[in-house]
Amino acid sequence: MARIVQKYGGTSVGSAQRIEHVAARIEKAVAHGNELVVVVSAMGKSTDVLVDLAKQMTESPSKREMDMLLSTGEQVTISLLAMALHKRGIEAISFTGWQAGIKTEESHGNARISDIQTDRMEAELGNGKVVIVAGFQGVTQSGEITTLGRGGSDTTAVALAAALKASRCEIYTDVTGVFTTDPRFVKQARKLHSISYDEMLEMANLGAGVLHPRAVEFAKNYEIPLMVASSMVDEPGTMIEEEVTMEQNLVVRGIAFENDVTKITVAGLPNKIDALSTLFSTLSKNQINVDIIIQNQSDDKHVDISFSITQSSLKETIAILEEAKSELEFSSIHYEEDLAKVSIIGSGMVSNPGVAANMFNVLAENDIFIKMVSTSEIKVSVVVKEEDMVLAVEMLHQAFQLAEEEAAVV
Amino acid sequence: MARIVQKYGGTSVGSAQRIEHVAARIEKAVAHGNELVVVVSAMGKSTDVLVDLAKQMTESPSKREMDMLLSTGEQVTISLLAMALHKRGIEAISFTGWQAGIKTEESHGNARISDIQTDRMEAELGNGKVVIVAGFQGVTQSGEITTLGRGGSDTTAVALAAALKASRCEIYTDVTGVFTTDPRFVKQARKLHSISYDEMLEMANLGAGVLHPRAVEFAKNYEIPLMVASSMVDEPGTMIEEEVTMEQNLVVRGIAFENDVTKITVAGLPNKIDALSTLFSTLSKNQINVDIIIQNQSDDKHVDISFSITQSSLKETIAILEEAKSELEFSSIHYEEDLAKVSIIGSGMVSNPGVAANMFNVLAENDIFIKMVSTSEIKVSVVVKEEDMVLAVEMLHQAFQLAEEEAAVV
Structure with missing residues (x-):
């Protein structure tokens, strides 16, 4: 039995059907005897809809109120995913950022996680439940809702994996892994079995766009093995970890x-x-x-x-x-x-x-x-x-x- | 200077324009030197949209997860209203139910308010800010998000008025007040200047549908003068209070x-x-x-x-x-x-x-x-x-x- 943190991005939870599909994947992982913590983003374009609403109110919304507004997106997804799991007879409970004990610095729009108080999550994992956590958000010491900025849900997932001492963190997205280069431009592009944190950091910063650099840095610092894979198809993704034994002689990786x-x-x-x-x-x-x-x-x-x-x-x-x-x-x-x-x-x-x-x-x-x-x-x-x-x-x-x-x- | 709690229902905040309009009303009340706490509902049909999403997941969603889902509706409105006020140069801050210290019993879907911890609201009122609070929601001792059931936002408003010792609670809705009977059926129906709590309770229970009975009961118990008026037009509404001196000789009121x-x-x-x-x-x-x-x-x-x-x-x-x-x-x-x-x-x-x-x-x-x-x-x-x-x-x-x-x- 392994403790795994899974993260599903906005496209993967973009509709009721897709959330169903995610629930099916989780059911499978649970059936294999794993303890699961699942981090989700806001559904598809729902964040854009909220941003549009804010723009209708004012051209320069306050960052605090934007965080208040945007954090509802993930809260919708966590509850829907919990319902989908319940329907399958799987015990699950959803937590907002503040309920999951994700503490951040006192700053809005791009806050950094300062601490994670895991008691409540540990208790529910102990009860045999799948714990579902809203990505991208946290709470300050003074009780303000904050968001983590771009790639925030990836960061949430990796930070939770570190805090909960998970054996790995799986990031499910709309690509099947990390490629030697962008397959939309270069047909010969090949998916990598594994890549090191530093290589991934350079790939991410240079526009490969699969994983947010902050999440990779976090994973590197806490030595969390990261997996990037597709939530749509069932094929092995790319492992991001310190030791890339199989491929260490390859000079250029991507x-x-x-x-x-x-x-x-x-x-x-x-x-x-x-x-x-x-x-x-x-x-x-x-x-x-x-x-x-x-x-x-x-x-x-x-x-x-x-x-x-x-x-x-x-x-x-x-x-x-x-x-x-x-x-x-x-x-x-x-x-x-x-x-x-x-x-x-x-x-x-x-x-x-x-x-x-x-x-x-x-x-x-x-x-x-x-x-x-x-x-x-x-x-x-x-x-x-x-x-x-x-x-x-x-x-x-x-x-x-x-x-x-x-x-x-x- | 009076401390006033205002509540705006779903229709009154149903679009960006309507929220603008509500902001204009608040600006006026602030200009008169009042201290304002504003309770809002979810925008128009947004709750229905969320309920529909839940139904797509399962026919019998858990009450806890429904509360998690539905409470996002009001959270969207409070942030948008804060932005609209900021644009007008009015200092304002939004609070979810848990941030406003609205504690409820440990029950989902129809929880009762057990206590309101007003420190945070008092501090921001002291800073000269308009305090905006999400209606219909609270938090349990164990940190679970709860909703108050039908008419919940009315109840939030009256409970806040009691806890904050406001001079009155104004409920803005899509009718202009309480009528002698339903004006859609009887042309001669006349708007009442005032009515007693008990009369209003009988009116509400019998289908007048303007105010939720729970809110009226709460107002009666804490002797909060209640005003019902339209958020759309500028005319006096109906006062609901204990002493109806002007009209006490009228045997039948409605x-x-x-x-x-x-x-x-x-x-x-x-x-x-x-x-x-x-x-x-x-x-x-x-x-x-x-x-x-x-x-x-x-x-x-x-x-x-x-x-x-x-x-x-x-x-x-x-x-x-x-x-x-x-x-x-x-x-x-x-x-x-x-x-x-x-x-x-x-x-x-x-x-x-x-x-x-x-x-x-x-x-x-x-x-x-x-x-x-x-x-x-x-x-x-x-x-x-x-x-x-x-x-x-x-x-x-x-x-x-x-x-x-x-x-x-x-």
Whole structure:
């Protein structure tokens, strides 16, 4: 008998029929003798409906009242799932975030979990019940309802798994697992049997979009084995865990990519010790998210700084920089739109110095011009023209033999 | 400066526009320097939508999970109303039932309020905020979400008014007040300036449907002046309070009526001490609601018992009685359908012995045959043919001068 935390996302509980289907899966897991805690999101588009209602009231709703509003979405799902389980003769009880003892910091819209008081859940697990918990929400010390922000339900599930000392956390979603790259763009994409936390973090941050990075970080810190699988079909998913014994020799494990990248170059900044910090403090104060940063010294007295942002923040970024021109003392701004970022990811890179060079070769052979480069221990990212993105991914996928069965690569 | 509890029902908060409108009314009350606590119901038909969802899961959802589900309805409204007030620059904060400290007994679906811990509300009122509370819901000692059953939001409002020592409780609904009789049937119906708690209780129980009896009882016990008025139009409503000085000489204050009444006669029951108790225990065990009861002795050894029920429970009632025939030992059952109940109500009746006779005269003059009679200290009810109902009400309304301005009657 194992204690398992399962999480079902919004699409998986998007209708009465789908909730039925989830209940059937839970019934199966219970029949195998497992102790089950189930975390669910709001049904399908119900969060959008609530957000729309709020927008009808005011353009800038208070974060506290948004949390009050949005937290009802998961509360609806937990009660419906409990009913579906009861109908199958399975003992189950639903808990809101506050009932499950999920304490968060005093902050709305994007609160972090500070503590989980498990007594009530432990008591009901002890009574042989399936415990159903509303994802995405918690309560502060002073009794305020909070939400955990994007990917919050994933975080709830992993945090519960840690607090309840579960043997693993299973995230059921609308994809069947983690792929070597996005199968919607690259036909050769292959589902991975397993991947390490760090690799998954790089995949998630780079837009693979399967699991929220916060949840992966949490799982890594508490060493919770995570499984990502489909709630629709019955096939093994991808395990995310520390030891990836079977596949450790595979240098590159996946390729992530995203378009909508814009490169901005601020030229002729004075070569002062605080040039970078002044520039990026100005941007971060204005909530501009910067990704890759490159600094070039143009002459003794001046530096050029390039960085990438999303297309949508271009206009605002230019306006902010122009306004701060007298303070920053740069000479000019240039920008290039319609770019994309392509990244190769793999823990094996650390001990394989030739990987980046190999990547650059593949791109050069295919006449793909590299605009920016950024590297970490387990990742190399390049910025290329958006029109070259899919070709770059396909060529890299092939070059690093990602389509081949893993056993063959060992 | 007065402390006022206002309550807005489902129709009054049925859309974003209507919530805007409610916010405007609250703004006005705040501008007059009042301290405001506002109780709201779920938006329009949203409770029906939730009930439908539950029915899709199972035919007999657990009461605990229904409470979990339904309590989200009011939670949506409180957050939206808070946003609408914020937009108008009014400081406001929303509270669920558990956040407002509304404690109930450990029972689901129809829980009674056991205590209200007002600290949090008092603190926010002290901060100059409008406090918005979700109606219809509370929390048990063990942290279970409960709902208060039908008319629950009215009860929440009155209970808060009592706990917070408010100067009055204003119930805003889709009618403009309490009328001498139902204006949809009788054109001469007139809105009452004021009415006593007991009169209102009789009106409510008899189908006037404006306020839930539980709320009126609560208001009576704690001597909370209640006002019923429309949330849509700006005109004075009806005050419900102990002292009705202006109108105390008016003998009959209102006429209530309802159709769908069926009279059942159980004939030839043995004349035993427990004849009545056995019969009605059998019915109540089967959830049959009986209204008027009349006992007639037919001979030394036998009694006939007549009682009224709703049309919809006729079939089941007959079946239950037939099944219990050997135990009850009656000789036959008769029933008469398509009847209606008409009641005159007024505190002044106690000291006016001729009122019932007057009523019977009016009906006789209009060839209306009386099938059953039942009296209380402040009410006389008769059962008549359904086709005579409206005529009976109109004639009584005229005879007791209810259409005339109250001052003229003093």
